[in-house]
Amino acid sequence: MYSNEIYNRVKEIIHNRRRAARGESERRCAELEALSPELAEIGRELRAVGPLILRTACEGGDVEAIKRRNTELNERRRALTVELGYPADYADVKYTCPRCQDSGAVDIYVCTCMKELLYTETIKASGIGRLIEKQTFESFRLDAIEDEKSRRRMSSVLDACRSFAEKFDTEFKGKNLLMLGKTGVGKTHMSSAIARRLIETGHSVIYDSVINIISAVEQEKFRPQTVSEPVMEKYLECDLLIMDDLGTEFNTQFSTSCLYNIITTRLNRGLSTVLSTNLSAEELATRYEARIFSRIVGGEYITLHFLGKDFRLLSKK
Numbered sequence: 001m002y003s004n005e006i007y008n009r010v011k012e013i014i015h016n017r018r019r020a021a022r023g024e025s026e027r028r029c030a031e032l033e034a035l036s037p038e039l040a041e042i043g044r045e046l047r048a049v050g051p052l053i054l055r056t057a058c059e060g061g062d063v064e065a066i067k068r069r070n071t072e073l074n075e076r077r078r079a080l081t082v083e084l085g086y087p088a089d090y091a092d093v094k095y096t097c098p099r100c101q102d103s104g105a106v107d108i109y110v111c112t113c114m115k116e117l118l119y120t121e122t123i124k125a126s127g128i129g130r131l132i133e134k135q136t137f138e139s140f141r142l143d144a145i146e147d148e149k150s151r152r153r154m155s156s157v158l159d160a161c162r163s164f165a166e167k168f169d170t171e172f173k174g175k176n177l178l179m180l181g182k183t184g185v186g187k188t189h190m191s192s193a194i195a196r197r198l199i200e201t202g203h204s205v206i207y208d209s210v211i212n213i214i215s216a217v218e219q220e221k222f223r224p225q226t227v228s229e230p231v232m233e234k235y236l237e238c239d240l241l242i243m244d245d246l247g248t249e250f251n252t253q254f255s256t257s258c259l260y261n262i263i264t265t266r267l268n269r270g271l272s273t274v275l276s277t278n279l280s281a282e283e284l285a286t287r288y289e290a291r292i293f294s295r296i297v298g299g300e301y302i303t304l305h306f307l308g309k310d311f312r313l314l315s316k317k
Helices: 004-033 037-047 050-061 062-083 112-127 148-166 168-172 187-200 209-223 232-237 253-269 281-288 290-294
Strands: 178-181 205-211 240-246 273-276 302-305
Touching: 004 037, 004 112, 037 050, 050 062, 050 148, 112 205, 148 168, 148 187, 148 209, 148 302, 178 187, 178 209, 187 240, 187 273, 205 209, 209 232, 209 240, 209 253, 209 273, 232 253, 240 253, 253 273, 253 290
Parallel strands: 178 273, 178 302, 205 240, 240 273
Antiparallel strands: none
16 A cells, blocks of 8 residues: 555645645735725634634534624625625635645545545656556557567466556465566566556555665665665565566675565565566576575566567667
């Protein structure tokens, strides 16, 4: 589900929207009241309504009479506003979302505006950027693959990736994918499509290259004063971590330890990971020590072999 970081960020955005809307309304009220003594008096009385209703309710008084007076004052203010040459609603609070009045909820339910923000902010945090807008399961073009064998294989890969995303909660949560294939054969496209579908269903997703992940963890460990928020934990806690370009990182003791820690910890926590690489299984065995290789090639990861020519070259023909 959405991380606490995303929830807090969205709540802050909504809170700032509400504060800005009310601040603008107060500014316009002050502008009008400076032009009309009667509007100034109405404004003072309206600002006292909230505390007056609370006090009257506690004392058992007639709250409805106060509400009727409040309605009368608002109607008079709107009429005077028009007389001054302004729109009747000039001083009204204009919320970004009138449905929830920038509170994020309607009754006890999450408002659609908050759902949209959660989706948008999760995309931003995922690192997948604009790719997610165009690289979907529906936009993957099997007909662009000229070789029949490759087309059949990629049709099977497409089905497997779509099933992984659409049945994540019921069948594939905690399961992992290893995408093998040369550059440009669709690994990034499938990763983006999976990320999009999971984000749409409220899951936290992080997408980044292995090089960037290791670099971020290294910076957190050795230059913590330059890091504004915890790095390693976000890789260890998200519902799905997609690590691209496995095998392009510098092969050092630190990178090996970092990669092993992330892969193993996520396996132990029952969290899903997608790894993509241009290397073959044989090349992975040569590059990585047994403790890493045995976890990603074998029973822990579902291996998908991508075939075909570089889509980017085909699109230029």
